[in-house]
Amino acid sequence: MDKVKQIIKDKGQRFTSQKKEILNVLQQKPQTVFEIYTAVNSKKNHMNKVTVYRILTSFLELGIVNKVQFNDKEARFELSNSGHHHHLVCEVCGLIEDIQLPENIFLKEVKNKTDFKIKSHSLEFFGICDRCQ
Amino acid sequence: MDKVKQIIKDKGQRFTSQKKEILNVLQQKPQTVFEIYTAVNSKKNHMNKVTVYRILTSFLELGIVNKVQFNDKEARFELSNSGHHHHLVCEVCGLIEDIQLPENIFLKEVKNKTDFKIKSHSLEFFGICDRCQ
DNA sequence: AGTATTATTGCAAACAGATTGCAATAAGTC
DNA sequence: GACTTATTGCAATCTGTTTGCAATAATACT
Ligand SMILES: [Mn+2]
Ligand SMILES: [Mn+2]
Ligand SMILES: [Zn+2]
Ligand SMILES: [Zn+2]
Numbered sequence: 313m314d315k316v317k318q319i320i321k322d323k324g325q326r327f328t329s330q331k332k333e334i335l336n337v338l339q340q341k342p343q344t345v346f347e348i349y350t351a352v353n354s355k356k357n358h359m360n361k362v363t364v365y366r367i368l369t370s371f372l373e374l375g376i377v378n379k380v381q382f383n384d385k386e387a388r389f390e391l392s393n394s395g396h397h398h399h400l401v402c403e404v405c406g407l408i409e410d411i412q413l414p415e416n417i418f419l420k421e422v423k424n425k426t427d428f429k430i431k432s433h434s435l436e437f438f439g440i441c442d443r444c445q
Numbered sequence: 446m447d448k449v450k451q452i453i454k455d456k457g458q459r460f461t462s463q464k465k466e467i468l469n470v471l472q473q474k475p476q477t478v479f480e481i482y483t484a485v486n487s488k489k490n491h492m493n494k495v496t497v498y499r500i501l502t503s504f505l506e507l508g509i510v511n512k513v514q515f516n517d518k519e520a521r522f523e524l525s526n527s528g529h530h531h532h533l534v535c536e537v538c539g540l541i542e543d544i545q546l547p548e549n550i551f552l553k554e555v556k557n558k559t560d561f562k563i564k565s566h567s568l569e570f571f572g573i574c575d576r577c578q
Numbered sequence: 579a580g581t582a583t584t585a586t587t588g589c590a591a592a593c594a595g596a597t598t599g600c601a602a603t604a605a606g607t608c
Numbered sequence: 609g610a611c612t613t614a615t616t617g618c619a620a621t622c623t624g625t626t627t628g629c630a631a632t633a634a635t636a637c638t
Contacts, residue, residue: 427575435568442560
């Protein structure tokens with residue numbers, strides 16, 4: 313949290329109560345704009361949806377959050393402090409689990425097959441979680 | 446093409462000139478709704494954008510096309526006759542290349558690490574193509 | 579070929595998610 | 609506490625997608 317605050321202030325931007333609230337909500341799990349908006353407004357204080365969009369866009373530019381896109385569903389935002397990883401998405405209950413993989417197992421394979429210079433990738437799994445089976 | 450025609454007629458649906466045109470356009474490469482709309486309208490005959498949406502939705506349900514989502518960009522549609530595969534996307538020129546990988550190299554790894562029953566996955570690579578380097 | 583049936587199309591309107599302009603507000607500095 | 613200016617809230621706008629409905633055209637049947 314203090315680290316995030318520093319990133320914000322280093323850019324001459326302000327650490328507002330709205331930004332604090334959104335950061336708190338994001339601690340839980342990756343969430344859509346709508347979910348974040350709903351969560352911050354469940355409390356007494358009101359926050360405009362436009363503000364949620366603007367803060368998330370700013371966080372994205374500062375590298376504080378990542379945007380994750382699961383197939384055709386709405387994009388989700390998650391704190392980027394946990395580093396690069398992939399996801400398992402339960403198609404029944406919507407649970408999202410992080411997973412870390414030894415990536416060279418397929419990156420090596422890709423290098424063999426193409427001349428593309430790979431910069432990044434996204435790998436997401438869809439299925440049914442333990443509890444929903 | 447005749448195979449697609451059969452799929453459509455088997456469902457009691459009609460093989461219209463609009464569907465034919467969209468199928469032709471999709472032969473080239475995976476495209477966004479806007480691109481498809483533009484392509485079919487570049488010729489003399491007009492096709493409404495709503496029609497493009499409706500036909501693509503229908504093709505999706507019939508399994509004639511697949512929807513591919515690259516990060517936060519618009520979804521693209523590609524003919525599904527080539528089977529499951531992944532993509533390399535050039536961040537400079539937008540070129541999309543298909544790539545096939547031996548999937549068990551990472552599916553096995555995932556099974557070891559989680560109780561999720563995996564049904565499907567998406568794996569897309571982003572980088573710079575041969576020509577753009 | 580002509581007629582009947584009904585899926586499909588085009589057009590206008592509605593909808594949903596995201597963005598923008600601007601005046602009022604409040605975070606940070608002195 | 610006063611000053612500067614990034615940020616917020618609100619209304620309006622924009623962009624992508626969906627829906628209702630009457631007109632059209634693909635198919636099946638005489
Ligand atoms: Mn995650
Ligand atoms: Mn492809
Ligand atoms: Zn589940
Ligand atoms: Zn390229």
